[in-house]
Amino acid sequence: MFHRANLRNNSKNGRSQVGQNRNSKKKPVAKLTLITEDNESFTVCKKVAEMSMFFKNMLQDTEGIPAPFIVPNVSGYDLKKIIEYCSYHCLDTDCPNDNDSLRSRRDRKIGHWDETFVRNIINKDGDPVIDNLVGLTKAAYFLDIPGLIWLMTKSIANTIDPKPIAEIREIFNVPVPSEREEEILQR
Amino acid sequence: LDTIPNELLAHIFSHLRSPADLYACAHVCRRFTLSALTLVYARPSFASRDALAGFLDTVTAAVNPPTPRSTFAYGTMVRRLALTAEPLRLYVSDAMILRLLSAGTNVRLEKISLAGCRFLTDESVTLIATLCRTLIGLDISDIIELTDAALTAVIPTLPPLQTLNLNGCVHISDSTLLRVAAQCPALRRIRVARCALVSDVGVAAIVNACPRIAEMDLEGLPILTPAAMAPVLSALALRELNLASCAALLTLPPRPPFTAPDPSLLRTLNLTGLVALEDPAVLVLVNHCPRIRTLVLTRCAALSDMAMTHLGRLGKSLQSLHLGHCVRLTDVGLKKLVKSCGRLRYLDLSSCYLITDKSVHEIPLSCPKLRRLGLVKCRAITDQSIYSLLRLHSTLERAHLSYCTLLSLSAIMALLNVCRNITHLTLTGCPCVLARPDVQAFSKPAPAEFSEGQRGMFCVFGGGGVGGVRDYLN
Secondary structure, eight states, rough: TOOOOOEEETTTTTOOOHHHHHSSSSSOEEEEEEEEEOOEEEEEEEEHHHTTTTHHHHHHHHTTOSSSSSEEOHHHHHHHHHHHHHHHHTTOOOOOOOOOOOHHHHHHHHHHHHHHHHHHHHHHSSSOHHHHHHHHHHHHHHOOOOHHHHHHHHHHHHHHHTTTTHHHHHHHHHOOOOHHHHHHHHH | TTTTOHHHHHHHHHHHOOOOHHHHHTTTTTHHHHHHHHHHHOOOBBBSSSHHHHHHHHHHSSSSSSSSSOSSOOOGOOEEEOOOOTGGGGGOOOOOOOEHIIIIIIOOOHHHHEETOOOOHHHHHHHHHHOOOTTEEEEEEOOOTTTTTHHHHGGGGGGTOOEEETTHHHOOOOHHHHHHHHHOOOOOOOTTTTTTTHHHHEEEEEHHHTTTTEEEEOTTTTTTOOGHHHHHOOTOOOOOEEEEOOTOSSSSSSSSSSSSSSSOOOOOOOOTTTOOHHHHHHHHHHHHHHHHHHHOOOOTTTTHHHHHHHHGGGGGGEEEEOOOTTOOOOOHHHHHHHHHHHTTOEOOOOTTTTTTTTHHHHHHHHHTTOOOOEEEOOOOOHHHHHOOOHTTTTTOOEEEEOTTTTTTTTHHHHHEEEEEEEEEOTTTOOOHHHOOOHHHSSSOOOOTTOOOHHHOOOOOTHHHHHHHHHHOOO
């Protein structure tokens, strides 16, 4: 894809490369270094980071690129996936956004790339699938990325779509309620 | 799971299509219930009187939670209410509205539609205005009893209003509109069709005071004069305008001189039945509103081929054009029109009886995207026209060919076989099908109000009937 933005994951050495990039290129691309709470570090283009309203607002407030930024509440795995998503979609013009009507949000179809993206989350070895989906959804919600929130919630909705109550409880690991509680839910 | 915010749960549930899934989720655990039921109750829909009665019982029982009878205050979850289903609307009474609103539905209500609830009175409107603080859409069309006095009294309590539908409220006059203009600056859509007392003064006041006005329905206002057109056409945000059957709009827009600072962004304009509208007025309109996409000129019988040349200036903007009963239209005008407007998707030429094969031949060549074509009562067209239309094989979806008496069954067969996307084909009164009752059997049933003679002529293929008749003829 021609519009795939520059993405570098330098989690191995865990160091910032902001300065280096600035000096080595003629036309500097604004970059931002992010460190997750489990100490993985990522360097992303400003354009990619701005898919997240959280970073966008932060960059506007600080007027410039801050030092390596510690992202709270987001794990390295989640941030890696988020950057993957944002790099692919950062030049899209018709991402789902908060102004969409309920119906258009519901009827929108998941694109081909997005489908593979979600399937790869599901296939991550061993771990229970729904936990990964929910974890990434929460991270997307925290960083406020409307397109990704739409994709993840849609995918979760698809997994529970035609299922009976007992199976939904199983998926989300909800304990079977007591009879008294059951009675309350019936109302 | 315990850490998912409620907003995200609501997001997830909003993707579910069927209420059954939502109910399943609602029974999983208490947090799920809250998120899922908020969605269930946001837009309750009622088809029958029983459904509404059941809903009323539920919300009334839930007024003071947690009562022993229900877990949540369902009434406060309601955001949109529509009591417009056909049998139901005749049962809606003032007492029912009072019961609904006092059960907490007023707290978050955004839109309420009471269109055609004929037995409601001023009392209900007053109640809604005083209790619903968050209302942005109010549809009280066709509640004939409503009075000017009641509306002018309650409008000051509705400043956030964006949509107001007063179609067919025949007693309201300019004083209501003046009050709306003064009190509701956020207004975007207003409909006052058939409110015969509304005049230039009220319409101009709305346009001047509400900068975001985007849609105006002024159909059938007999005393609206061309003087009102200058302010209306200068409204910058206006996208849709309906002026059908406004009897006093003899010349439109006022000429001369008509000047407005900026070109209008109007997309949809309906001028049905302005029988005296003349060609120069079309020129002024087209120059002022170059972005028109949908234009309805049905029964503007004074228009001639010159008007078609003027319409050609709209060029690629124009997508849908209705010229039914523009009886002076000839091949010359139609050819010019289609040559300039290559993006037309819908063209209606019903009863333009001077049209012949020559200009119909030009339509597919110039407008390759045409999806719907109306040639009802164009009696001069022959099979030759149908064979020309075969060029539209991948786009044509609807063809109206009723009363085209010269068509033969073999041409219709060719049309059906080549244009595989056709979903609707009308051949009412065509001798070629009238002679074949076996073919006519695939038609939809005639409307109940048709007379015996009309039923005999009726022949409309739609849905499965198109495929059925195609297979049968082959």
